[in-house]
Amino acid sequence: MSSSSDFQQDRHSFSGSPQKWNDFELPGDTLYYRFTSDMSNTEWGYKFTVTAGHLGRFQTGFEILKQMLSEERVVPHLPLARIWEWQVGVACRQTGHQRLKAIHLLLKIVQCSAQRDCDLTLLKPLWQLFTHMENNICHDVTKPGILLPLHRALAELFFVTENRVTELGSLQEYLLALNTEDHLHRCTAQ
Secondary structure (H helix, E strand, C coil), X not given: CECXXXXXXXXXXXXXXXXXXXXXXXXXXXXXXXXXXXXXXXXXXXXXXXXXXXXXXXXXXXXXXXXXXXXXXXXXXXXXXXXXXXXXXXXXXXXXXXXXXXXXXXHHHHHHCCHHHCCHHHHHHHHHHHXXXXXXXXXXXXXXXXXXXXXXXXXXXXXXXHHHHHHCCCHHHHHHHHCCHHHHHHHHHC
């Protein structure tokens, strides 16, 4: 099997029992295959399944959403409220690069959405993570001025979101929704 008709690019050859076959990916939208028998067995041959793209693959979903959110003519037709909810969930559950990419998509949604499109109260777990990171960086004097990528991404997300809700006239509701009553009491006491 190959991605080129001359079987020179992305070539995968298999022979023998099905246990020797492995899943593989081919770039592009065309698959070329050649079946050759040496007539040593009287079995019917091989069976394989071709699947376009990969459902559930994080990177594929990220790239598709990023592109869709970059197209101004597409954005009004997207279910932004549902996408927002899903991405907040992804950002809360994932770690590492996947979390950073989910936050990147949240940032794009905030920048292109109207207030009604995003339930900003869903950001509360990420706000708690951010404030926890803020508190810890203040106590760590061994690394002054160095922010982790997640800390930077969350700082940008909340900075842009705060500016956006200020433009929309709902800053107070937003800040009240993110903070716990206990936190608000401590801030008032300070």
